[in-house]
Amino acid sequence: MSRPTVKESHVDVLIIGAGPSGVMGANALIQAGVNVPEGVMAGQADGLQPRTLEIMHSYDPTMTETTMTETLLTKGATLRKTTFYTPSATGGIEKTFTSSISISPNARWNFGLIYRQGAIEGLFRKAMAEKGLRVKHDTVPTAMELVQNSSDLQDPKAYVSKASGVTLKNLVSGEVEIVHAKFVLGSDGAHSWVRKTLGIDVEGDTTDAIWGVLDFVPDTDYPDFRMHTFAQSHDGTIMFIPREGDLLRLYIQQKADSDIIDPATGRADKDRTSPEKILAQTQKILKPYRMEIKDGEVDWWTVYVIGQRVATKYSINERAFIAGDACHTHSPKAGQGMNAGMGDTHNLAWKMVYVLRGWSPLSILETYESERRKFAQDLIEFDKRWSKLVSDKRSTGSNPEGVTPEQFIGAFKSVGGFVSGIGIRYAPSTLVNASHQVVAANLIVGERVLPQVFIRVASAEPVHIHDLLPAETRFKILVFAGDLSVHDDRTKLQTLANELNKAENFLRRYGRVEVGKWEVFDVISFTSAKQDTVNLFEIPEFFRPHWTKALLDDEEVQGQSGGGGYAKYGIDLHAGAIVVVRPDGYIGTMAPLDGVAFLNSYFAGFLL
Template sequence: MPISLVRETDVDVLVIGAGPAGLMCANALAKAGVNVRIIDQRPSKVAAGQADGIQPRTIEVFQSYGLAERLLREGNQMHVASFYNPGGHGIQLTDRVPDVTAPTARYPFEVTLHQGAIESIFLDSMKSMGLEVSRPIVPTQLELDHAQMADPNAYVARVVLRHLDPPEGGPSTEVVRAKFVVGTDGAHSWVRKHLNIAMEGSQTDHIWGVVDMVPKTNFPDIRSKCAVHSENGSCMIIPREADKVRLYIQLDSGGCEAVDAVSGRIDKKRMGPHQLLEVARKSFYPYVFETPDEFDWWTIYIIGQRVASRFSVGERVFIAGDACHTHSPKAGQGMNASMNDSHNLVWKLVYVLRGWAGLSLLKTYELERRKYAQDLINFDVDFAALFSGKPRTQVNQNGVSHADFLRAFQTFGGFTSGIGIHYAESAIVHYANQPCAAHVVVGQRMPPQVLVCVADFRPAELQDLLPSDARFKLLVFTGAAKALDTVGAAVGDLTVRFGRAVDVISILPYRQRDFTFMALPLPLRSHWSKVLCDEKDMRGRQGGSAYAAFGIDPQAGAIICVRPDGYVGMVAPLEEVDSIAAYFATFMDSE
């Protein structure tokens, strides 16, 4: 085809891959007004199966984009985890515990919903903003103009795309020039391979099968998350939407008929859902699982635990999600880690594209998310081994005991829920002054808390005042300070310098009888809805413990600076607003 007939377009960001990570990325970029294009090789979204678990922190992230209501309406909630172990003839119930062991979780449960439905939430949101996935398209070339890499406004990436089903008479090839490229194209990522980024780690010998179905069974905990250890192998039950469940079924690594003896790879032609269910029946004995009317979805996989050696090239091409980390799905981290990669990256791209920050800000994506991915793999190595290990019995005293498994389940609860993810000190995380808000951990997400709006006495959830709108939030806990005019003047100076990127929320320790929100200095009351107090609502049911919960002296007050992704960037004494300005100045340009 003559080059003159090839379509050429320019975009700010090209997202390659429309799984959960790519859709999270494209939706958030579009919401921020970025010119974004997203492509995928699949002709349509996932119809069934694949990933299905949303952890508590990820629900909070969905809420920050205005997407949680639909997720909660359509999904199933898991509140309890049940444990079965060998006993008598077959297995018996050993324990039941809360599924989520993260005390500050706003949503103290997991939500399960098949990946296709989760993708639909993003697709519909994107469609409302005029953005749709271009399908079926694959990239064939990616070239970088290294001479212009330092210019954030330059279209440094030239990507050749091939249309697998071009319109009649239309070109089958097009060229996209992009300022940035994000590869969210899965574990076999073309972007990663094209950039020669190595995956570091190894493949285990743990083989598992997965079956989604509406069960016919007398197993009493079929609607609970269940970890089953039996002498015949391990299983896990994940209850799902619409009466479905997912069974994870451990297969014999030594004699699994689905493994090709020569290549060592899975050959799904050798084993199907009926055989998988037959293996599960042995593990669930004496309980019965009848053959369902149909299987909704099934697969077989070998657990691999790998992390990419780097997450970007020159801060112009990035990889996220399964493209840069793979691990066991048993702890429900894959899709959550993937979407939160994008959540971390998007606001940083927005700041660079808007000219608010330099390219150096983008270095913090790899700094934060690669460290998290490495921690995830380290956790997964231990957890997968415990789950796949033989249970401790009278005959096998060296096996995995319930106490060992439960200890791991609860010890890592903050990590698996996403609530305890902690970013290291960097240009956007300053640990200094942590005692000013002793119970708010700098580098972790800002916890939820009910407050009361001073203007109309309405209870308000603090996290709902921290939407993912690409702005930092300054939470000014005024305490009993007498010199609020001075604080207000300093905040006013800060907003003059960085106001496009900063929103101010004031939180009083109490409401005086004759106090109105208009009594605050103007810079501390950007809107009537953003002046709150730490009291119970009019019915005495909600609120009234924020200062104590956050470890803030109600006399001295403090300032908490929350990043656009909901993580605490720094805290400061009330009288040291200048330290917040200095923090911004390390990575952000003044107006």
């Protein structure tokens, strides 16, 4: 008798877990041509913060088909305002105040967006399916061991799982498959098998906060059921998240003395409560308002205890990684959910691509942990402060020591940058160098590029700068060229063109392939000259390999957008600046127009 043959395969990256972080990473890699096998399937998150929308938009093919973002913007529910209800003197709740939802004023899309997690994953799966990749369901990993041999560890072309590979088992058919991978990524949730198998610990605590979650179509007279709202009575706190269609999600804080916790496991036990019990509690909190479940149909519900934890490491030898909930867990109140996890794999994917292509050394991958673990720690700190604030008693007649509406609204407004993801700033590293921050004082090195509309010189078409920064693995070299209607500025730009054209400088040294069609770079110029004062053919030929690459800073012809970009970015109208944007949309560095030598050394830090 012969043993059945076991299927074996060799891949660049094996991703275990196809939740939001997993599909974000898988899509980013497959769009870049990386060999990713069919995924392994592992939720109920729902809120997309403004920065996550921007990131998803940056993966829309060529940025001219806005499939993913358009679907989200037209089908999702948008959150515009937050309303707060506090305990009323007569029992129950009363409206205290209303605010615009807390986000950064700099967001391209100024609102929260709610769309169910499965549908968001579906958008990525659809994009991946167009490249021939499908998610494999019903399959779990059963064994994995990494090589310890240091020469293999240091060779990005070596397969790092030991001779036995990673063993995957299909739970339905019982089939077993051995996958040999150069890199392994575990995005398999809070109870991550990959994390445990790699022996990575988590730090932090389980809180004593227990939350119930109820999704349903409401029948109510609570006037703000289509707003983001916090309702706090003496019987507990509820957060409202209106969802796509007519669905409403309620997060209902359970009493600390609740018997929902299973004393044996310390975990919340669904069998110890029911939607009816949670609804009864909801009705008590929301008095004098009525809240019923339309047709009695509950769409989904759960109860859980909040953990606030971060993994101690995000990688083993830069060959096996974890991302998303496998790295960090926190409460739902700050609306971070899947956003943090998607940000993780967005950060990681292009770096893996650079290593796999032989463009960067393995060391570039160290910045994944340094950039993303720091963010997760900040997130947990924020979550602790914010959860406390939301749960703290409000100032009332009987409790004058409580938080006043003014204090609360002040705190609420101040968190927008963090909550929205817009305020994320990566610290200095080989990839982030702020030496010349002064040349574009308001574009912060380590942050993403401020939204702004510029005008194409040749066609007068307005273009959002984010649409020039797709996540297609190239560094964008944004040349703010000064005023090309002025002779001296034109001369300076020609000098820069001559410099950039030299074989020893970074563009030709690291750019790969011929002038104007760099694989590693995309050069785009922006003059401060106004429309009709500059002619496309007066711009040095180097900066117009195609007519779409030359832009100017002016209002579009109907005066509805554009203008003032140099001022917004803090760039001198004549001195100009070179701004380097990483493939993930974050500003890597900047330099003056005569700063090519500085840029050479910046790129030498991580390009081969």
